[in-house]
Amino acid sequence: MSTTIEYVRFEATDPAELTAQRDGLVALLRERYGADFLGAYLARSQDGSLMDFLLWSSPEAAARAAREMPGEPAAAGFFGLIGEVHEMRHAEVLHSARP
Template sequence: MSTTIEYVRFESTDPTELAAHRDGLVSLLRERYGADFLGAHLARSEDGSFLDFLLWTSPEAAARAAREMPGDPGAAGFFGLIGEVHDMRHAEVLHSTQV
C-alpha cells in the first residue's frame, strides 16, 4: 500500500459557499471510506483557482473516491460549486514530515 495524494486544481465562483460545503464533504468521505481517507486541504492559489489535496491510504482508495464522489447526492453541494477542472491527478507519497 502506498499513501496517495489526490490533487485537483479547479475554478469556483463562490469561495464562501465552497468552504461552507467543505465540512459536509469531509464528513461524507470519513463515513464512506473510513480509515482509507487520511485528510484533506483546500487552498486558493494566487491566480484565484482552487487546489484540493486529499490524502488516501492507497491509489485504489483514491481512484474509488474519484469515481464515486462527484455523482454522490451527499456531495452535490460541494461539487455543484466546482467550475472548470484544470488538473486532477494522483501521486504516490515518497516522504512526509509533520511539524
C-alpha cells in the first residue's frame, strides 16, 4: 500500500457555506472509511478556486471514495455547493515530512 493524495480543484457557489459543511463531510469519511482515511485539507487559491487535498492509505481507498461519495445522500450538502470541477487527480506520496 502507498499513501495516496486525492487532489481536486473546483469552484464553489458559496465557499463559506462549503467550509461550514466540511466538518460533516470529514466525519462521514472517518466513519465510512476508517483507517483508510488519513486526513483532509481545503485551501483557496489566489484565483479564488478551491483545492481539496484528501489523504488515503492506498490508491484503492481513494478510488473507492471518489466513486461513492459524490452520490452519498449524507454528503449532498457539501457536494451540492461544488460548481465547476477543473481538475481531479490521485497521486502516490513519494516523501512526506512533519515538524
